[in-house]
Amino acid sequence: MGSTTRRGVARPAVPPAEPKYRQLRTALADALDAEFSVGQVLPDERTLAARFGVARATLRQALDQLELDGRLQRRRGVGTTVAPPRVGVDVSPARQAWPGAADDPWTVTGCALLPAGPAVATALAVPRGTQLPTISRTLVADGQPVATERLYALPSPRPADGPPDAAELLAALRRQPLEGQDRAVELGSADAEQSASLDRLPGAPVLLVTTRYSTAGRVAALSLATYRADTCRLTFGDQRLALTTG
């Protein structure tokens, strides 16, 4: 073929060959910084794709990444807007407390007996499928739902005492001394139920926070919370610092 590659176009050296959607992402990110303000709506995808001379699918790849980075917000039937900075949500385990304390910002949305799935069963050291009292809660910040949580407690020593009551369940937990608490954060994707609560589509990226509350040497409660990854930032604060977030 001689000294040509790719449809006969001469190449003096080996370029890094950054994919098109990546260059697009950069171009859009720069434009966002320079010419757009928070809340402003972008041109629609078909127009943008035509303007940049790419297929709509390619443009969407670039938009997907910008959305992952929290820079854009897309709503079906409405359009794409420049996203505001992420909301900081304090999830520091430093402040050791049972859920439902006085200053707890979560709102109870439901309460039920549910069977323990594999992960919950091992964490609470109960047989798989055990019926556990659970509480569903949501967290709202700036008028938007940012997280949903399912709290699993150990089964009551006196079972079959009717449907569980959320306030009672939380009170029962608070009566025990909280010995310790630890957290883990990982990436996940919202299931149907979670995405409905969070006003997102199924599969939307979420930050999954697992909290184990322990008392008397064993895990007494387990919280599985999912935070909207596009709109919030989890902060693990330090009481000795009082600085505004950059």
Added chain:
Amino acid sequence: MGSTTRRGVARPAVPPAEPKYRQLRTALADALDAEFSVGQVLPDERTLAARFGVARATLRQALDQLELDGRLQRRRGVGTTVAPPRVGVDVSPARQAWPGAADDPWTVTGCALLPAGPAVATALAVPRGTQLPTISRTLVADGQPVATERLYALPSPRPADGPPDAAELLAALRRQPLEGQDRAVELGSADAEQSASLDRLPGAPVLLVTTRYSTAGRVAALSLATYRADTCRLTFGDQRLALTTG
């Protein structure tokens, strides 16, 4: 049109109409649980797509989500394999210490003077573009790189003292009393440099951990660490607990 919708197919009620890639995701997840073990390679995408009767792009949407959930691992030119459970990485700010302490598992990979970007400048309260001494480090777990970090320090009081030295820089930080430290976690996508260190493609999802080290009432150092979101789970442990992770 009478009582029909969608190409004349009668519908008794309004089904939730879950998208095809979502049903595929569920089917694949179930198959993964039932018939596959960690490390096993899946059939290639073209075969899978044909087997499920969908276009390859649709199948890939399902695989994308499973990869986001850490259940699959895809490598170009090789294939798709069942991913091992995520690695837990301790990032608890409870253990207050400057980076580079004796038990610090990070490895220094570079050291340079770099201008402060917007985010770094505001966090460290220096003018934008200020030349700051920086250290690049990586974290390896189970033989795989799981995170890269850039540590920004305040400029030396005696500037222009030649290129910075990593060991010296860390020692200088340790000489100061560490007053406080706080962290934030958010979702991001890897840039070209980060993705190269992490053995991933650009744009891969990462967990971005921002740590501020403060002394004498101000932030003295800032760490921006990116963790592979597909392979690791950040843990904020509690010394009072010694339980194996579920």
Added chain:
DNA sequence: TAGTGGTCTAGACCACCCT
């Protein structure tokens, strides 16, 4: 009803890894 983002298709070619 018009316009938006979301889903889906059928194909092509590229970059990379292995043998």
Added chain:
DNA sequence: GGGTGGTCTAGACCACTAA
């Protein structure tokens, strides 16, 4: 060279929102 996942296209239709 042959097979894998990654990128890209040009089009179609669907689901949702708002005028």
